Amino acid sequence: MSGFARVWMRASYGLAAFLVLSIAVLAYQASLLDVFPSGNRLPDKSYFVGKTADHLLDRGQIGTIDAETLPGILARMTPNDGAAPGVGLRYYEGARLWLSFEIPPLPAGQDRWVVRLENSRVREARLAVVNRGAIVERGWRYDSAERRAGLSTRVPIFEFTRSDIEGARVLLGFNSLGAMRAAVYVETARASAAHELRQALKYGLLIGFLMALAVYLLVIGARIGERSLVFAAGLSFFAGIFISGVGGYFHTVAFAGSPHLADALLYSTQPVMMTFWVLLVVAYLDLPRRAPVTAGLLALVALVLPLQGILTVATHLGYPIPFLTDNGTPVLIGIVAGLSLLVWFSIRGDRRAMQLLACFTPIVISTSIRLFLYLLPTSQPEWVFLFEGFADVVATMTLLAIVVVLDIQRREAQLKSEARRNELRFRDYAEITADAVFEVAPDGTIRAAAGTLSRELRLQPGHDFALGLPGLAPPVATGLNDQPRRAIEFTAKHETGEERWLSLSSVPIVDEAGKPDGFRAVVSDISANVAERENEARRNMLAALGHLAGGIAHEVNNLLHPIINLSRRVADRHVGDQDGKRLLDLVVTSGIRAGEIVKSVLRAYSPESFTGADVPLDTALRDAIDTVRATLPASCRLEVEIEPITTPQVRVGEMIQVLSNLASNSIRAMSGVGDMSVRLISEHGRPVLIFTDSGTGMPDSIRHRAMEPFVTGSTGGTGLGLSIVRRIVSAWEGEIEIDSAPGRGTAIRIVFAERRQQAA
DSSP, X not given: OOHHHHHHHHHHHHHHHHHHHHHHHHHHHHHHTTSSOOTTSOOOOEEEOGGGOEEEEXXXXXXXXXXXXXXXXXXXXXXXXXXXXXXXXXXXXXXEEEEEEEOOOOOTTOOEEEEEEOOTTEEEEEEEEEETTXXXXXXXXXXXXXXXXXXXXXXXXXXXXXXHHTTOEEEEEEEESSOEEOOEEEEEHHHHXXXXXXXXXXXXXXXXXXXXXXXXXXXHHHHHTOHHHHXXXXXXXXXXXXXXXXXXXXXXXXXXXXXXXXXXXXXXHHHHHHHHHHHHHHHHTTHHHHOHHHHHHHHHHHHHHHHHHHHHHHHHTTOOOTTOOOTHHHHHHHHHHHHHHHHHHHHTTOHHHHXXXXXXXXXXXXXXXXXXXXXXXXXXXXXXXXXXSSHHHHHHHHHHHHHHHHHHHHHHHHXXXXXXXXXXXXXXXXXXXSSEEEEEOTTSBEEEEESHHHHHXXXXXTSBHHHHOTTSOHHHHHHTTTSOEEEEEEEEEOTTSOEEEEXXXXXXXXXXXXXXXXXXXXXXXXXHHHHHHHHHHHHHHHHHHHHXXXXXXXXXXXXXXXXHHHHHHHHHHOTTOHHHHHHHHHHHHHHHHHHHHHHHHHHHTOGGGOOOOOEEHHHXXXXXXXXXXXXXXXXXXXXXXXXXXXOSEXXXXXXXXXXXXXXXXXXXXXXXXXXXXXXXXXXXXXXXXXXXXXXXXXXXXXXXXXXXXXXXXXXXXXXXXXXXHHHHHHHTTOEEEEEEOTTSOEEEEEEOOXXXXXXX
């Protein structure tokens, strides 16, 4: 486990211990306050007076409340119709909802009473008590000195004695950052404290569960590299932050002395929750692969959403943004973007989209009921509060975590099953092959092996790798753990004592931490290939020597003709000198016999004698270079550059003729000392063979006629080499070019056709 994951795991243990301790402390305090009263104490009373209140939405007209203004205020109010009044779902900036209600008769024996407005988003509240002709007014602000000092509760609470409010008329006006409803209670101080403790316990459990869930998802997601889990962790974390702020605990507990900071954290982090929600949908549906354009657009939306929260906070702090709407807009955009995508994929039959969509059933049901109750004139606040408890958020996050984790487990099971099938398939392939396929641990022990050759070489699991391949050089065997190796050839003895040639290719293995963990290798028996290669090399060597002999035969043949002809003429003129004539006849006879030998050599090594199948161009060139290189003097250096070009296909013998003639010409031009190079490259889609030397070069008079028979620019040359090359290149449907000048060597370019019809 990484260090990051260990830190988060320890943090989750500490958080769990803190939650358990907090619950125990709250339960103890609740017992002291007699949350569950016994028969020895008077029962705590709580009256919901909101359903008896008249109401008035005031946009700044109500100022001072006294005996003169009170009748007019009461006259403007809308009479109660038996339901708790309320206004809308949105924020009425600058407006107050005024409520007017009477305090019912209060039981004797309970002297401390409070008026509680259950709304944690109230910014400001005014309360006026009209009792026995006197008017007593009190005020409450969320950023008051009492709240800054941590002495105020999370919602507006006004304390009175029983005599102060019993039977009195109360006017309560407040401004809230959301829907304003008549959630007003008159209750004993102890009942109010017990209610706050129950709320703290409920919110503590909800927030603690979401935070613990966030840690759990983050640790697992970071460990296995699953982005959907990481985004689900972010969603759970910021959902806990949102519930903390909405519940009033930012303002009363965490940041009691800094109400504006509490506001900033609440309203800037709320859109971030939607960012993680959108990113979760994108990652869970694998949109970067399935629909990259849609994924890019949603990612852009997710990154822009938090900006609205920043703008909201800026406006709240006194820096108004003209195009700002409200903080609910980014939340609505995020919800619609994510849910619409899930609905679209669900309609198309995507099972994963259906599962993720089903997770939001608790929120959808709870929100629908809450909206219905908000809009229903006769709704009771008790029902609204029941569906405002954020249990639906916790249920949804729990379902999200379960679905995502189960999906990962399902994919893991599929991957394991696929891995097992691939392993069995690989083993089947390996068993039917003639090669040896095996895996070796870092200490040289064979972990697994398959294939016919592995059994013949005794490369079996548990055996030492080196014992099965004793012919492999120790430095090479040691280096197999470090880097890939390709076609390492070596000899090994069969169990019958027969020596065979083997070829090994390997790749190193690394474990999950990136450390070396042995290697995998394939060993093939190439004895037949090596024998054929040696035979081919011998054949090519003989062919090269034959070409050289043919060239010499051409030279000798040119000298024999004048010797024979001139000897016959001299013999015919000196018929009187019998001894001289006899000697000249002997010269003629020897010349004729030498000519016959030359002809036999020419016939034996003529170009037409090379037959065989066509092979790829680069293969033919390599074989020809291997043959010609053996005939070069030690004072001549040959550089080779061959690109993998397989077409057209040519005969190896023809390529040997071309290279041997070009090499012979270059050796004479360099007087046996110098540099030559052979390059096979591709230019404009056509293969090009370039042969260069560092010889004396050709003058233009020779260069233009160099490919004509018997035209030569070097002493002792026959003038047949380049003509033979031209004939072969023409058969290849290629072109030959000569670039040469005195003092700067010669370059022969053979340009092949793009495609050539193979010879029958």
